[in-house]
Amino acid sequence: MERLTRIWVYIEETPLLWLALTLCVFWLAQQIYKRLGSFALLNPVLVSVVVLVIILKVTGTPYSDYFDGAQFIHFLLGPATVALAVPLAAQAAELRRYWLPITVALTAGSITAVASAMAIGWALGLDSQTLLSMLPKSVTTPIAMGVAEQIGGLPSLTAVLVILTGITGAVIGIPLLRLLGLHDPVAKGFAMGVAAHGIGTARAFEHSERAGAYSGLGMGLNGALTALLVPLLVWLFGL
């Protein structure tokens, strides 16, 4: 028994446990997702987050201890964002052809994402700090957290709202567009990237390489535009 305690003390002190557990949980969530025919609500990110939160609660582990291990995964978000340039470069010819439609659609989508959240959240009486944390929800985590900090939101709440937005977009995006009779992989992919950043992009890649590439483009462009747009809108509306 004493030996077991000593082993637990060792395990708790290394980042190994939470790193390994995060990978195991995600692997399992992915297996379940595939086995059950890619049922949207079983999105592997969503399932992994729920399972890990329960494990942390049950074992009474603080998030900072968990993050000591999981940060090695989190770190890879940076190089992965850079890597999005590769599928994008493969579409360079089409990009040159469609630059005007892409610019207009990006601007329309980006303003819709921020302004609709502002209007609906305000109408539903969201606490102002929650509302501010929600405005950059459609862009990738590192950008959104930076914007939230700048406008007086809660960056760590923003991180979660961003993930939830990504999951929402990944779950409802493609079925909703199909329902409305839109089947063009370029428009689908681009919209997923603009509205639902990297998680939408991961979902778009499942749909097709082309949709994924445009999703990566939408995500990158909207990241840049939202970083400029949100502070401007907050200033305009005096939030």
Place this chain on the structure above:
Amino acid sequence: MIGSLAALLLFQLAGEIIVRLTGAPLPGPVLGMILLFLALAVRGRTPQVFADTSRGLLNYLALLFVPAGVGIISHLARVADEWLAITVTLVASTALAVVVTAFTLRALTRKGQS
């Protein structure tokens, strides 16, 4: 593969440094992505090893969001208080953004083709 990983990290590093030097309101990795895209566009062709490494990383893009997502544990009380309004806002706003973006792009690209 090591070379490709090093290249990705160097582009990220270049992005981070430029953002800090210029104060551009843009995260370093996004600028790194733009720089890499320009480099690949100028070069004309992506080396196969590089494409494979990037593809390998992007295959697991979803996993990389898990650690930040677990951060919800620090905000369970706030989320419990406002979960309904948060959910309605998130879902409605995301749906609107997807639909507006997709239909705007389709309308404009179709016009361009015909």
